[in-house]
Amino acid sequence: MRAVLTVVGKDKTGIISTISTFLAERNVNILDISQTILQDYFAMIMLVDVSRSAIELARLSEECTKLGDKIGMSIHVQHEEIFNAMHNV
Amino acid sequence: MFNTNDVLETVNMIEKEHLDIRTITMGVSLLPCINGTAEKTAKSVYDTVCKKAENIVKVAKDLTLEYGIPIVNKRVSVTPASLVCAPFAEKSALIGKALDDAANTVGIDFIGGYSALVHKGMSDYEKQFILSIPEVLASTERLCSSINIGSSKSGINMDAVKLMGGIIKKTAENTAESGGFGCAKLVVFCNAVEDNPFMAGAFHGLGESGTVINVGVSGPGVVQHAIESIPQADLSDLAEMIKRTAFKITRAGQIIAREAAKRLNAEFGIVDLSLAPTPARGDSVAAILEEMGLESVGTHGTTACLAMLNDAVKKGGVMASSRVGGLSGAFIPVSEDIGMIEAAARGTLKIDKLEAMTAVCSVGLDMIAVPGDTTASTISAIIADEAAIGMINNKTTAVRIIPAPNKKVGDEVNFGGLLGRAPIMAVHNESAEKFISRGGLIPAPIHSNKN
Numbered sequence: 001m002r003a004v005l006t007v008v009g010k011d012k013t014g015i016i017s018t019i020s021t022f023l024a025e026r027n028v029n030i031l032d033i034s035q036t037i038l039q040d041y042f043a044m045i046m047l048v049d050v051s052r053s054a055i056e057l058a059r060l061s062e063e064c065t066k067l068g069d070k071i072g073m074s075i076h077v078q079h080e081e082i083f084n085a086m087h088n089v
Numbered sequence: 090m091f092n093t094n095d096v097l098e099t100v101n102m103i104e105k106e107h108l109d110i111r112t113i114t115m116g117v118s119l120l121p122c123i124n125g126t127a128e129k130t131a132k133s134v135y136d137t138v139c140k141k142a143e144n145i146v147k148v149a150k151d152l153t154l155e156y157g158i159p160i161v162n163k164r165v166s167v168t169p170a171s172l173v174c175a176p177f178a179e180k181s182a183l184i185g186k187a188l189d190d191a192a193n194t195v196g197i198d199f200i201g202g203y204s205a206l207v208h209k210g211m212s213d214y215e216k217q218f219i220l221s222i223p224e225v226l227a228s229t230e231r232l233c234s235s236i237n238i239g240s241s242k243s244g245i246n247m248d249a250v251k252l253m254g255g256i257i258k259k260t261a262e263n264t265a266e267s268g269g270f271g272c273a274k275l276v277v278f279c280n281a282v283e284d285n286p287f288m289a290g291a292f293h294g295l296g297e298s299g300t301v302i303n304v305g306v307s308g309p310g311v312v313q314h315a316i317e318s319i320p321q322a323d324l325s326d327l328a329e330m331i332k333r334t335a336f337k338i339t340r341a342g343q344i345i346a347r348e349a350a351k352r353l354n355a356e357f358g359i360v361d362l363s364l365a366p367t368p369a370r371g372d373s374v375a376a377i378l379e380e381m382g383l384e385s386v387g388t389h390g391t392t393a394c395l396a397m398l399n400d401a402v403k404k405g406g407v408m409a410s411s412r413v414g415g416l417s418g419a420f421i422p423v424s425e426d427i428g429m430i431e432a433a434a435r436g437t438l439k440i441d442k443l444e445a446m447t448a449v450c451s452v453g454l455d456m457i458a459v460p461g462d463t464t465a466s467t468i469s470a471i472i473a474d475e476a477a478i479g480m481i482n483n484k485t486t487a488v489r490i491i492p493a494p495n496k497k498v499g500d501e502v503n504f505g506g507l508l509g510r511a512p513i514m515a516v517h518n519e520s521a522e523k524f525i526s527r528g529g530l531i532p533a534p535i536h537s538n539k540n
Contacts, residue, residue, distance in 0.1 A: 004091060006100050034093055045096050058154035076100060078157035080091075085340040087095040089408075 002031065002080045003050050003057060005064065009073030011042035019046070019075070022067055027054045042073075047080070099337075103158055107310035107372040108338065110345050111365050112162040112198075113149050114286035115355060116293035116301040117141050119168040119202075127180035130173060131187040138165055138191035138200070141300055141355075146196045148352045152345055160345070161507075165192065166291035166303075167202035171218040178217035182225050189229035199274075201291035203234040206281070209243040209530070211252075219249075222256050226271035227263035233289035239279035239476040241483045245531040250476065253277050254469030254525065258492055261461070265494035268502035272491040273424075273456065277472050279479035279486045284359045285415045290452075290487060301358035302350040303415060306342030307365040308334075310372045312398075316380045327381065328401045335362055335405025343410045361415025362406035363451060364398070366426035368509035374398075374419050375428020386428055387438030395419060396449035416485060418451030424504060424511035425456055434501070434512040440471075448478045453486040458502050458511035461494040468492060470521035473531075481534055 007019060016033070023030060028048050035044040050057055061077050068075030102108035122133035142165050149160040167188065174181040185203050192200040203225060205215045222234050236253060239245035257277075261269035276290040283294020286303035293301070315334040316327060342360040350357035366374045375386040378394045399418040406413045421443065423429045432438035440457065447453040453475045459468075472488045479486030493502045496513050503510040 004096060006096060008097070008100065036093055043093070043097055045091065045093055047091070058151045061154040061157065074100075074104065076157050078099075079155050081344055082156045082158070082341060083091050083096055083099060085344045086099055086337040087092065 001051050001057070003048050003077050004080050004083055005046040005048055005075065005077045007042070007044040007073050007075050009042060010040060011037060015042060015044065015071070015073065018071060019044070023048060026060065027052050028060065048077070102308070102311045106308070106314045107367070107369065108308045108341070109159040109161050110304060110342060111307040112164050112286050112305040113145065113160055113345070113349050114164040114166055114291055114303045114305065115142050115145055115353065116166045116284070116297055116303060116358060118293060118297070118299045119170070119173045123173055123176070127177040127183045131183040134173065134184055135187040135191045138167065138188065139194050142195045142197060144353060148349055152348060156345060158341055158345065162198045164197055164286070164288060164291065165200045166286070166293045167200065168293050168295070169204040169206055170202055171205035171215050174218050175214045178214035181218045181221040185221070185225035185229055185232055189232040192231040197231070199231050199233055199288045201233040201235065201288050202293060203232050204236060204292040206237045207246055207249045208237050208240040208279070209246060211246060211249050216252070219252060219256060222275065223259035223263045223271065226260050226274050233274045233291070235276040235278055235281065235290045235292060237278045237281040238472065239480050241280055241480050242533055242537050244533040245279065245473065245476045245480055247473065247525070247531055248528045250469050250472050251525050251528055253472055254465035257468050257490060258465045261492045261494055268496070268504065269491045269493045270504055273489065273504055273508050275489065277488045279476035280484060282415055282485055286361050287363060287365065287416060289489060297358065298356050300355040302346055302353060302355045303358040303361065304342050304346035304349065305361045305363060305365065305415065306338050307363065308338045309364045309366050309374050309377055311338060312364060313371070313373070313377045313380050316377065324397065328397055331398060331401035332405040332408070335402045336409045338362060339406040339409035339413065343412070357412065359412045359414030360406070360410050362402060362413065362417050363415065364402060364419040366420065366422065366429070367507055368425055368427050368430070370427055373426045373428040374421055375426050375432060379428060385435065385437040386432045387442050391442060392445050392449055395421070395446050399450040416451040420452055420455065421446055421450060422456035422489070423514070424458065424509040425507060426509070430510060430512060433514055440514050440516060444474060444478070447475060447486055448482060451485065453479070454488045454490060456489055456491070456508065456511060458491045458493045458496070458513050459516050460497045460513055461492055463492045463516050464520070464522070466520065466522040466525040467516055469525045471516070473525070477531070
């Protein structure tokens with residue numbers, strides 16, 4: 001199962017490193033990354049494989065929210081299906 | 090990999106524009122519960138709802154986390170209770186209590202289906218059942234009631250319309266301490282649908298299978314934002330934009346509905362894409378109409394804007410899912426929409442204009458508070474007008490009206506939460522008493538004869 005992780009917030013040093021360490025600790029594999037800077041805002045989108053994740057997607061989602069609060073970014077992880085459904089006919 | 094803009098658009102819709110799954114509603118058939126006595130049946134009703142819906146709250150929480158879309162309400166709708174109560178109609182209240190208790194036990198927000206379908210005729214047991222409504226709604230917390238008094242196929246049962254005027258008055262009086270709150274849980278329908286996930290009008294129709302999941306998706310804020318993004322667009326482009334937005338929202342609802350049905354061992358019923366406002370700013374249907382170019386909702390042009398909105402929403406929804414059902418369109422509950430509340434308080438939005446609006450959008454006169462001294466026959470006449478619009482136009486119409494005890498025009502009733510607050514709106518003072526007292530049936534329109 002794949003999920004999409006989005007990180008949005010004010011740009012600063014070490015965001016990718018923090019996130020990728022966090023994911024590696026939970027055995028979540030990163031498949032693809034893209035990032036952009038919109039005005040001052042950093043927006044990163046990761047496609048991740050959660051099939052071997054140490055925790056369920058729902059728990060991963062809760063932990064991502066907590067991590068986001070800690071580092072002052074908005075972090076969401078969502079089942080990839082939602083994006084397929086909404087943006088493809 | 091996904092398109093960055095698409096991903097961020099979805100995240101934005103949820104974070105900033107109030108996109109949510111308004112409700113996951115499990116439809117449960119109560120027919121297998123009918124069992125000799127009222128007491129035995131009530132126990133069976135309680136057990137059935139508790140068993141079938143035991144995981145709905147947990148599943149909704151998990152889906153919210155996994156898909157990242159908030160699921161606001163968890164609800165259950167049941168077979169119209171008048172059928173279950175038929176052998177012991179004088180004890181209908183027992184079934185009402187069992188349903189309310191079950192809703193409390195499983196932790197859902199509302200349970201709907203304390204209902205009767207009397208659009209062509211009303212038997213004694215149905216009348217007795219309806220007479221229990223004021224007491225039942227006053228003594229329960231989460232139970233909702235709806236009565237279907239007319240249809241395009243059968244006409245309007247004016248005896249039932251007359252009865253409901255009095256029932257609504259009585260319900261308001263019985264819940265006077267909370268501003269007539271009981272009436273917020275009571276809807277009178279013409280052309281009621283069997284798979285509606287929204288309250289207070291949800292019930293589980295007889296044509297449905299045993300256990301069904303219906304999902305109601307909302308998103309007035311998302312539509313408003315989409316319109317804001319093209320300020321100079323002409324109306325065809327605006328309609329196109331609304332349609333596309335509705336498509337996306339419905340798709341999100343469908344995915345949640347399918348997954349919820351799978352996890353809850355139920356059939357996937359329908360997705361109901363209805364722009365259902367909440368009292369929060371940025372989650373208002375009135376604001377969409379004003380964004381289209383009206384100074385205030387209620388002014389000239391409102392009906393046209395709403396007609397276009399409702400139709401574009403339906404088109405987007407139908408394209409997105411082959412299981413679109415329920416009411417699907419735009420809701421205009423006055424107390425639940427900050428823009429409507431403000432327009433009603435200013436006096437720009439009046440009951441007559443609202444009635445015209447209901448001819449072009451889903452549902453009808455919804456969450457309207459009127460003076461406490463409004464007579465039963467006037468309420469019946471308001472119901473008759475709405476039902477006539479529904480009957481002639483082959484659409485669902487409804488009345489959810491609160492004659493707020495001891496309140497007059499200029500006052501306000503506050504229900505709190507998603508039900509919001511309602512400025513008391515003026516009604517016409519001239520009587521319709523004689524018309525209502527005639528009773529009988531308004532015959533079905535000529536275009537109902539299609540066979």
